[in-house]
Amino acid sequence: MRVLLWHVHGSWTTSFVQGRHDYLLPTTPDRGPDGLGRARTWDWPASVVEVAPEQLADADVDVVVLQRPHEPELVERWLRRRPGRDLPAVYVEHNTPVGDVPDTRHPMADQDRVPVAHVTGFNELFWDCGRAPTTVVEHGIVDPGHRWTGELDRAAVVVNDPVRRGRSVGTDLLPGLARVGGVDVFGMRVDLLPDALGLGPAVLAVHEDLPQERMHAELARRRVYVHTARWTSLGLSLLEAMHLGMPVVALGATEAARAVPPGTGVVTTRAAELGPAVARFLADPDLAREVGSAGRRHALEHYGLTRFLTDWDRLLASVVADGSVP
Structure with missing residues (x-):
């Protein structure tokens, strides 16, 4: 099967393109953002092929995986086909709703030809x-292996753009955690954190946008x-940490309680319990x-790559066959 999708979320795409299909990336x-192409910091197989927008009108595409509200219009303009009508399509919803929660209307809500695949229940x-x-097609992770040593008695946090995103990603919680024993923060645009929070490297060290393996x-x-x-x-970084064999402490928000059941880490809705x-x-x-x-045992069982790819194979086959969800 030839699958068209945009490179939007690197970690999710890394898992998705491990399947048995051919993947076309504008x-x-x-x-x-609409033509990022192959990843630079993840290892993707040769079945992921970059395609210029002007080549897509003549491209052999079996199904398109949409991920952002404006992508149906891109498909019509670049492929001259309408998702869900002229071309089988599925829309992946990566994000929690914003705005008037829980009444937030999804951008695909007023149609019934393109199913919405949520990454969490x-x-x-x-x-x-x-x-x-x-x-729902729950996440699956390329297993990095059981690599935990815990040799550094510090906590690790992975977050992208923490200064801009602020409370939604818990940036305000970092000073309290740093006082417990030191925190190392990994991710994109984390270099602004020390000045924003007024913390020195002894308690808050940042590691800017490292390749995934490192x-x-x-x-x-x-x-x-x-x-x-x-x-x-x-967050896929939470599942990656569990695959690595790291103990985890998580805020009891969104899907965390399902991802981290009792005995596999600590989940709490009390800020005072984090430290x-x-x-x-x-x-x-x-x-x-x-x-x-x-x-790690729980993550391998529930968020393993084989289950993830099997679920997606089933969904894509059903969408191509008759536009339905299995």
Whole structure:
């Protein structure tokens, strides 16, 4: 099957393109948001092919995977085909709703030809998708291996653009966590954090936009992973940390309680409990190892790559056959 999709979310796409299909990625000279092309910091297979927009009208495409509200218009303009009518399509909803939650209307809500595939059950529950058919295909991760050593008694956080995104990703919680024993923050545009929070490198160290392989190696050296997001979809960095065998501490928001069941980490809705939970893991490497190993077993079972790709194969085949969800 030849699948057209845009490079929007690098980590999710890394898993998605591990399947048995051919993947066409629109690519523009400036490699902007509508033409980013292949990843630079992830390892993608040769079946991911860059295609210029002007070549798409004549391209052999079996199905398009939409991810943003303006992409149906791009398909009509570049391929001269209408998603859901002239070309089978599915819309992946990566994000939690914004605006008037829980009454936020989904951009695909007023049609019934393109199913919406949510990446979490929480998203499906909270988005108002109207008459659009919906399904859930939970995340799957390329297993980085059980690499946790915990040799550094510091906490790790992964977050992109934390200064701009602020409370939604829990940036305000970092000073309190740093006082517990030091925090290393990984991600894009984290270099602005120390000045914004007024913290020195001894308690808040930042690691800017590392390649995935190197970031996994560095994360695994930290004693505990902390998921600070208040209102985002389930962060793949949390699942990656669990695959690495790291014990995790997470805010009890959105899908976290399902991703981190009892015995595999700490999930709490109390800000005051975050620091003590992190401190316990920092002080007890044996506890950290035990909980991290349990978390890895759960992550492999529920967020493994094979299940993810099987679910997507089933959905794509159904959409191509008759536009439905299985």
